[in-house]
Amino acid sequence: MSLEAVHLWVGQHPHLAGLAVFAIVLAESLAVVGLLLPGTVLIFTFGTLVGGGSMDFVSTYAWALSGALLGDGISFWLGRSHRQRIRTTWPFSRFPAVLERGIGFFRRYGGHSVLFGRFFGAVRGIVPLVAGMAGMPSGRFVGYSAVAVALWVPVFLAPGILFGASLELASGTTARLVGLGLGLIALLWLAVWLTARVYAFLQPRARDLILLMFRFAGEHRLFGRITLPLLDSERRDYGGLALVGGLILAAVFAVGRLFAVPPLPVSFAAWRTPEADYGFTVLESLGSRDALLIEFGVLALWLSSHRSFVALAHWLIAAIFALSMGWMGDHAFAAPPFDTHVLRGCVASGFVAVLVAPAFRKIGGRVVYAVAAALVVALGFARIYLDRSEIPAVLFALAVGLAWLIPLGIACRRHCEAKAASLGAASLVTACLTLVLAAEAVRHGPAEFVHDPLVRRMTTAEWLADGWKRLPAYRLQPLGRPHQPLPLQWATTLDAARENLEKLGWRMAVPLSWMSALQWFNPRAKPEEWPVLARFNEDSEDALRMLHPENDGRWAVLRLWPSRYVLAESGVPLWVGRIDLLEAANRFGFLGYFREARASDRIDAAALLAPERVRGLVATPVVRDAGYGAVLIRER
Template sequence: MSVPEFQQLLQLSAVNPGWVVAIGFALAFVEALALVGILVPGILLLFLLGAMVGWDGPLLLGLGVSVMAGAVAGDGVSFWLGRRYRDQLRTRWPFAKRVQWLDLGEQFFLRHGGKSIFIARFVGPLRPVVPLVVGSMGMPVATFVPRMLVACALWSPVMLLPGALFGESLELAAEFGGRLTLLLLVLVIGGWLLIWSTRSVYETAARRSTWWLKNLALWLRRHRHLGHWFGGLVEPGRREVLSVVTLGLLLVVSLAVLFGALVLAPLSTAAWEAGFELSGLAASMRSHFADPVFLVLAMGVSRPVLLTLIGFGALMLLIQRRWNALLHWLLATLGGWFLALMLNALMGFLLGRPAISGSIGQVPHVEFVVTTLVLGFGALIVAKDFRPRQRKWLYLSTVALLALVALSQFYLARATLNGLAAGLALAMGWLALTGIGYRSRARPYGAPGWRLAAFIGAWLATVLFYVPPNYPEFAAAHQLVQPTRQIGAVAWWTGGWRSLPELRSRIGRADRQRFDAQLAMSRNELEQALTASGWVRPPRLGVDSLRPIFGTRPRPERLVHLPRDFAGQPDDLMRRRMLSGGRVVVLRAWDSGARLEPSATPVWLVQARVLEPVTRLGLFNTWREIDEDSNRALAELRTMGADWQWRRPGPEAPWLVRSAPGGR
């Protein structure tokens, strides 16, 4: 779902709250139906529904009641189906094809008894199964209904409140940085889908692995030549059969992707070049609020850190005298690093790519390849000694961390999507190849938790040692700089102003994002005019400013104004003037990058807004924009500069302001 589509849903919820309540009932009902709910990502959909509503008390309450009613209805239908068909469930569609879910529900019910109704309501895979199972096993209605009502009453707010809080935070984020809103949506929705899909694939493979291996072994026995080479890998009794076969399948898929990329590269240069154009989206996501997080994350997988981790892992294995693991660790990491460099050079030759500074031109992206190999093979070594259920969380954490690393590389324009995809394919193929060699000969080794903690501790210690002294230089190298361009002063005044941005951000309402004026004058002249007209600097964000934010009542004179982003940069100039009733008018100005010839006068993009203090969520104080007073803000703006010239080319156009004819 794109951001504009999400904004349309927000407007729909405001205009048609009845539809939102009805959709909430339908989602909760379908999500609770026997087996059907397993296929529906109900948690994500209810989260988004809560985000649409936000902190609208009456509507949120109505939605909560409807979601509870839908959950009650869905559980009731599932319970009735269980009582109606009982032993026939296992022979009827669709239950006959999902017998393992019924077995899981029965085991859970036999273990926890009546408490299973309450517990299962909060556990996704069990939620649509347990009511069906307890009905088929003859639980009395008088026992089922009270437990089900209590569980649904508690489940409804648990599902909706996080989304409502997120929706409220999106509103705040849109006020101060529209790009931050987009980034939050990408992180939350994309991260949830990634974890959900990875977990589903892992659990499906774990359930079906015995059947798959049995049939694969039979098939290899019928094919003598293939069975001679590969039959030993899947024969019963061989160590790590499932892991080796899984890695083999991963190797086949990865090699197919890489082979296709190498063969098609010379024939599809335009598609590869489109990846570099797509990397321009990174700039549209940049926000000075999020930049430090992604800068630290990118530095955490830089070359010195990765080399230190490879050395630390080798030292641990050397001390433990695990020669097989040590050999494959060095082969996976250093060998994969060398392979990535060679393949990157080959792809550059095939594509005829011009030299590009930095790592963005790499296909595959070398740093991401090595990061995937270090984290992936490290997880592979440690996971062998964990219980199967614990392995799942280790793999999920590794996938989530790699996704964040990939996002940080794309966000900072250090990699294209082409480079990341090719890097992932290469890393997974090499990881599978070396992993097969390791797992087929690996022996158990104790204390996996301590080894994992030592590896993570070494990583964090390396990051703490490396990042602080190198952060300023790294941040400067990845700083977004507004490009400068020359415009004739007369040309700007007569129509060239249209070449400058009209909106601060495309996220949020257009009337709130629109620039009110374009001012052509030096920074000193603008600051002096503001001071002479009674505009003052607002309180600075710092430790002392926290008390007014969390005070019992808002104090406008001490309440800070958070910076707002334009093109990934905070406002260059901010002043305010106090009004009656605790309201203020705030002026923000950003350097457009345009310079008017012949005197190189900068053009400032200006917004003036009337704000009033409000308390959000009953927890903290902030500012709310008053749309009805937009004319008042412009009137306050026009009190400045007695000798300034003002011109508005049209009703939707910004005011053009200059201090002397022809600009300066």
């Protein structure tokens, strides 16, 4: 979903957005729940919406204040009502250090801990619980809590507000570029965070879960025939794994045949660069069939040399499953429902993580799993970026890979030799993947991805007849479906266009630079002195950007982009463009900048550049199939 869509939804559902703020801050303030919820990240997100103008600060502050006060109150009530049973109740019975941290904080600062603890995530939800256990007077607690929450909410909203304001300042181009880069970082962070959380939850309960599965398998024969070989270390599990793999293959085949998921309207064409194409192409090689075979061969030789034959058998089963799924995706479907590269990378990285994680006990097995998860997510992003795959196919591949890795991992940990988990195996696999990347990097180069744009030629008669239909009708934006019409087509040079527009009162917009950006913070600067940010169409920045004063203190901005066409008679390039309406905005009394007006306030380009207003030029109005008006401009 694009940034504009999020702002639009929030603007249409302000009460739902407020309830979301209330619920998230409430959960963030509760004991235990706040430790599991990435509340800080979510609060930052809402601050971004406030800074972008989609949410009102006062109402957001009120919702957050109410949620925080209620959360503190519930935690305090739980501590007071169940003070004798808190230590013996899950999760404190399993993780006593969490409660002890809060008790130590309360002993150190006394009642002030309610105020100070609000600003420390590790004890935010625990201190009110401990205050209730310690018998702190209710009135005193409410006073401390109210002051703490009143200060905490704006402090935690402030970074998001500033970031949101900067995104609005950089409407379009920079916002999407920065947002996309931050989105990739956030995606990797989410993969690492989620993996670490799941590991922390499952690792201490692994023995109990296995015993529960043993009992369930004993009560259900069919389930037991599949799972008991995987769970019982005294029995061979190869047949059980083969059966599970076959069931997953059959299920994926059936789902792929019965359901066709349409692709999501996501495109990275507007910000693709040769360097990024090169880097992601190299990264994509980690999911290739050749990379899997090389990784399999190297690790198989290592396991054989250390006589870890059971681990070798599991590695062989894992590789056969990944190759079989790849073969099925390439031959059983016209368009495979899953991404074969991501599936191969997921199976290979997941199995290696399961195999070597016990060797990293000093730093924690969760680190190994987190690295594997980040690698697979980066591989999936590379596939989407390069237009090799769609988001649903990548997600389906991850789901299939996890469905296979769970039983495979259980069987491997129950049956594989302990010596198979070694730092040497991890180092060997890392070196192998590095060599694969290096070989792919040498085979390609950034220059390979630099393509001169293909320039097409057409005569003036062809252009005026129906050739104008070949030019782009909509602006292609990053991460969104093309929806902004391009109603201008102009046969001219940039110098000639600028001279003609200046005669009509247009002026060149100030480009963004380190010096011009200071005008945003200059309360005495006039709007025409503010920089106007560039916009992209596909991979091209607007080549011409000019302003014209309109009524009510608003400004029209005209932008032209290359169309990749020239007139055959003169070689004059054809440009496509649009005119938008900008409003002068001011935030915080000192931050002045342009923002786009509502869609209903767009300027009609055909009316603004009508023939009677453009001397020396001929403007031919046309109507596209979509129904909106366009204008073709050329010299007389």
